[in-house]
Amino acid sequence: MTTVELGMPDAPTPIDAAIARSLEQHGPKVTDLKGKDFKTDQEVRWCPGCGDYVILNAVQSFLPSLGIAREDMVIVSGIGCSSRFPYYMNTYGMHSIHGRAPAIATGLAASRPDLSVWVVTGDGDALSIGGNHLIHALRRNVDMTILLFNNRIYGLTKGQYSPTSEVGKVTKSTPMGSLDHPFNPVSLAIGADATFVGRAMDSDRKGLTEVLRQAAEHKGTSLVEIYQNCNIFNDGAFELLKDPATGPMWTIPLEHGKPLVFGPDGASCVVREEFGGLRIAETNQVDPSEIVVHDATREDPSYAFALSRLSSQDLRYTPMGVFRKVQKPSYEAMMAEQLDEARLQGPGDLGALLAGGDTWTVDA
């Protein structure tokens, strides 16, 4: 990428000038990078054994494949363990305030369509204090990639239940068990008409990388829920899915164009149910034509939503992969178009603007 498209062809701004100077000094953008190029000199301060390490490594390893220069990438986070992420990435970054990262990223992405904007957030940050910003970012479809680390607990404040914790969870703030019904982040995102929604497991490097790659390539807002183990306050939260003995039984891998068959020896499958819903069936009990072939590109979000409702809060029958991937104009592109359209009448003339409306002249 050598030019910056800010939608301001006839008026180079100080932003254009700064980037042009940078190109003069450094030569063309360097996009031939290695994973280690994305590391910073900052000591990583997550608890030993935290799932965040795995995600950090996976992200750093896969980013070079996107071919984006480090200076063109910005990672915005909120508050929480996961939100320390930007400090460990040699890109531009902002570790902001609780829940507001999607809003900050919206302003940045909307005014700088030339950048690759990422949000790193957690279940408390994105779904509790920042729930409003998340759903509105998703419906607007600003071009950015949101990584939602879901560990189903508040870690940084030392172990209170989160909006994704299961009902009855005993924590410091719920000694008799939590009463709240949890959010399913994927259902929520699809309900907000998100154009890209995926889910991956921290320890599944290959699956995580694949979902991240698709999310990064998607134009518009992408939401990736990453199940992440907090080994201090909620250890083993995803063990049902991680354990080689039980994982295959309860995980539904989503692959576009492939029938939804899963479990040991493909014993289980997903079939249609009344009222547009889906249900789990035993593969040998149904006609193969009844088995749903996964289509992430369906415009109507009902299918992806039904898919997200297959899992229960104890994680049985959890689809993993890309639920939904549809094309819709992105917000920043439409915003830039409006600016261009306004300039068709001629670039802004400040003198004419100030003297607008009825005027009169007082002579000397």
Place this chain on the structure above:
Amino acid sequence: MTGTNPTVAPSESNGALATTVPSSAPGGLVKSVVALDRVVIRLAGDSGDGMQLTGNRFTSETASFGNDLKTLPNFPAEIRAPTGTLPGVSSFQLQFADHDVMTPGDAPDVLVAMNPAALKANLAELPGGGLLILDSDEFTPRNLAKVGYATNPIEDGSLEGWQTVSVPLTSMTLEALKDSGLGKKEAERSKNMFTLGLLSWMYHRPTEGTIRFLERQFRRKPEIAAANIAAFRAGYNYGDTTEAFAVSYEIKPAPMKPGRYRNISGNQALALGLVAAGQRSGLPIFLGAYPITPASDILHEMSRHKAFGVRTFQAEDEIAGIAAAIGASFGGALGITTTSGPGVSLKSEAMGLAVMTELPLVIVDVQRGGPSTGLPTKTEQSDLLQAMFGRNGEAPIPVIAPRSPGDCFDAAIEAARIALAYRTPVILLSDGYLANGAEPWAIPAVDELPDLTGDVGFATEPNGEDGEYLPYLRDPETLARAWAIPGTAGMQHRIGGLEKADRTGNISYDPANHDFMTRTRQAKVDGIAASIPLTDVEDPDGLDGEGARVAVIGWGSTYGPIGAACRRIRSSGRKVAQIHLRHINPFPADLGEVLARYDRVICPEMNLGQLSMLLRARYLVDVQSHTQVRGLPFRAAELAAVIQDAIDTAQPTAVTPSAGSPAVNGAQQ
């Protein structure tokens, strides 16, 4: 001080001067033209009667005629309160004159009441003998009963103390539009234009502007445009031919500095100032805002100027509005958020983030009555301490305040200058009175506006000894940190809300570093004083405090009422100094010395004494606070009485410390 005790003149000027010139009108009527030096008109009606539009049109006609003027729109928060009730009354007052005026006038000379509710709500403020114009059609038993009139005031003699002219405005409008093809209800809605026509005749206003306006406004509904124009002309002609009005009035244009003028409201001026700041800095503008009264018009105005590279973002809430602006600033735009007090409350945490990340940001607070939802459509100055201190931690933010609608333009550019030059959020405190009030504005030449390009300076090269980029390395003079934007190679860095290590900006929990950074952030804001003018003192009777012994200090929109009060004081032979602050954080460098020169300092505010608390704390000056929170601007007469009292009771030896004013000398530290 002499021993005489002249009374203060009753009006803003020396009273309305009238001279009568007879003239003949069509139909053999002899009509006279009376020359006046100033008039205050108040239009009052139901929220749905179009009083604000009528007032705005009359204002435009008056401005283009060349009178100086000030306006005071006053309307309820409800869009349509129940018809004909007291809570539904909407009014618009303006003062216009052949000389410069500072306020919309304390009390109207002319009251137009479109219904019994409007009469009841406003009559008490019309001085005896004032002209009262009523729409007699609306004084029906039902409408009278709604507001508790047992008898019709038009008939029961209760209006004898005023010059009452009762005119069937509604039926005459219907008569004028009987061939328009409009239904009764629709035709009736033009009665405000009939009224405007009548007033335009009464005050010799030019009419072409209104006709052009109506054609433009209803260009997609030509029949409505035609009806409104017909009603407007009918009203004008009615005035010209009726016996009900024997007199019309002439108010000569006011002498103004040569130049091109337009009429402008505070919100409009503020929006144009922000657009200008973008043009003069070269930066794209990003406005993140959530609709809120009385600030929404800034968002509306800004959203029309996309051709200037202005991006407007109507956010999901107040927090997202400022958060998105901060994000845009990180990317190199001039981030702006506009709101009112309740919105500032919600934005507080994000304002702290902007302080910590030291990014340029303009936060516009168009203040309204508080607390909580308060009085959404009424004015107040009660967010000053919130602007100063309403955040967790030591989070200093520069605060500036415009003094008049037109001054909102310059204040917006100044806010942007400080934000860019010092890499800091800046709060601009406007208020409902400035926002909706209007005045003639001398259109500035673009190339004479401040050049802000030098304040931008994006860093593109490493500034550290080891070839690294240090985002918190500061300009030694301004203490502004280096600002590198994404897209610039080799300058990648992370910022955030956690305490920063000096120079590197890395997370730091070091006690000495936190102490240093806290003091540095404060020093940076304090240092802005070096870039602002010294205290603005208006004391025509003496330089630098040699004249007056009493000073009145104010900030923001009280400039007009305080100035008008000071004129009255001076015309009574007394001396008073007017000090008006544009910069409240930091204060002008010499403010403490200036205040110490006076025996007494009076501080009128539309709050319970917020600036006076700051002045007392900072300068140990025994400021006398005079406050009012009625949702309306001060009346000049009331302020003049307060000042007169202070002057007449001032102890010439008040500089001697006493129990009552122990601290005056202390200000000279």
